[in-house]
Amino acid sequence: MSDHLTPLEVCERLIAPRKSLGSLIGYKPKAAYNWVNGSAWRRPGDMPPDANRRLLAHAAKNGIPLTADHLIWGAPRAEIEALVAEANPAQVAAQ
Template identity: 60%
Template sequence: MARHLTPIQVCERLIAPIEEIGPICGDHAKTAYNWRYPSGARDAGDIPSARKMRRLLAYAAARGIPLTADHLIWGAPEAEIEALTAAPAPEGMAAE
């Protein structure tokens, strides 16, 4: 059976390691580690606010990273994310 990644796992695969996700969202470097676990307001792996999601989307868009709003809400199948990371960068975008 195919593995389904949570929104934070998608961000880790497409954007940066977990310790860089917090600062991208305007938080401390260790903050995003907590998002791996459930809280009273969200499920494990969910991004805690729309503001943080918008920051992640803006960061990704500025760098040509194929992150979508659906990824931040629903997560994605692991195979989809692997395909996105294997795809060449869009024309005009430099690979980092």
């Protein structure tokens, strides 16, 4: 397991699991599964630009600490786990 999360993995930790992520932003339900693999124009774990914009808007609307840098570069696992713990202390304590 890597200490650096891809943008998709960041979104899975901060927003929703892969199976729900696409639907939250108006994509087909299984859209996020395609983002695991790379394409000719993006790396594995990167998302299309329109999805990034929609994810940022969803995060801002719901008080989720997702940043544009997270969507471009991903983030260290420790940073994201700290954000999750800060946002949901009771949920993290139960784990």
